[in-house]
Amino acid sequence: MIALKDILYKATLNAVVGSTNINVVAINFDSRKIENNHAFVAIRGLVADGHDYIDKAISSGATSVVCEKIPDNLVDGVTYVEVDNTSRALAIMASNFYGNPSENLRLVGVTGTNGKTTVSSLLYQLFKKAGYKVGLLSTVKIMVDEVEYKATHTTPDSLTINRYLSEMNAEGVEFCFMEVSSHGIHQFRTEGLHFEGGIFTNLSHDHLDYHNTFAEYRDVKKKFFDELPSRAFALVNADDKNGLVMLQNTKAKTYTYALKQYADYKTQILENQFGGLLLKVNDSEVWTRLIGNFNAYNVLAIYATAELLGLEKVEVLRLISDLESVSGRFQYIISDEKITAIVDYAHTPDALKNVLETINSIRTKNEELITVVGCGGDRDRTKRPKMGHIASALSTKVIFTSDNPRSEKPEDILNEIEAGVEPQNFKKTLTISDRKQAIKTACQMAQPNDIILIAGKGHETYQEVNGVRSDFDDLKIVKEFLKQLQK
Structure with missing residues (x-):
């Protein structure tokens, strides 16, 4: 239990009706979770407006309401706080409420279109192997x-973030x-957190269903670096043209990493094979079991971050050689x-x-590369033809299939993917909307030494279809079908 006035510390208030000297048991922005002596925060979401549920929250026991407009009809004994x-x-x-837990550990945020999960997960793995107690979001x-x-979610809501940080x-x-996702930054989920460092991996086409333009998407990412304090570090990929944009207004100490140009941290790929990379x-x-050029960037970001956080260079290199790939990121059998x-x-x-x-x-080019790929429903439609173009241009055979159709018809999504296929590549493509059947077909088409890529999930x-989630694991399914071929 904590006083409302203490919870509101550093928040900019426009108006207050009632007393802030009341105690609060919990904070919630979901009116269905409100109980006695809770504070209800009315959030304007994409689907629903929390201001429509203020009365419901109060009837469930809320004794304080934080809102952007104080209601006309006030309830006695309830404190109303208006904010912008x-x-x-x-946040x-x-x-x-949780005692500003981010101040009591060394928090590093990773943002960018691709590589966020790999970089953050491998940093967790590396610091665990170095003997530290480590957290991962x-x-x-x-x-x-x-x-x-x-x-x-990629970036949880601010209550969830702080609850886990408190744990x-x-x-x-x-x-x-x-x-740190663009949605998380835009929706202020990371507001008030004390970051010791920020990492920028890259920026490419994504989430334009949410951000109206690529420039808006970029500027939201940049906001994270703009708000880093002077005691923090900002580490960016200099090979991405947006990397230096991220550093334009930051107060943090700036560092760069790259494969192609001068940078504070630079790597060269000496060997690249299915067994791993020699860098x-x-x-x-250093040898790593991670595979591909994009993982060379990820390894470099991990190396730089570990050094910036005070680990010894020799120790970091030793630990990198022991890292294991992240679930669903270039996992192969x-x-x-x-x-x-x-x-x-x-x-x-781009991914x-x-x-x-x-x-x-x-x-070696003596084998087939069979790609199974789709696009999610109710998401950025403009990337669908681009995915179709890339898959058909860079594979020897392609099976277009469903990803998570959600509320859309799979056939509509597939038609938009196929629209990006150039005429000379039509003969390479096949469309099977049932994802399991598509994976089975790829396995049946494959000959010894061929490669199957199952992308997207x-x-x-x-798999989510019309609001229902059913068990579906690409790796598990392809293992089963390949095993059947051996019989």
């Missing part, structure tokens, strides 16, 4: 040192690595028939292009 932006206020309140999972929780404090966690990082060689199946989360044009180019740079273990 309730999402921003919620500040959440930090205060990622798309794949949430870790409070050794304890794993299921993740529901990390209780467990003595020293470092936490966190994915020259600055002046030292080789069947007894010598068919290689790769499962990857690539769900943006798909990176994965396919990586495979093509390793394979990666670590996800479900």
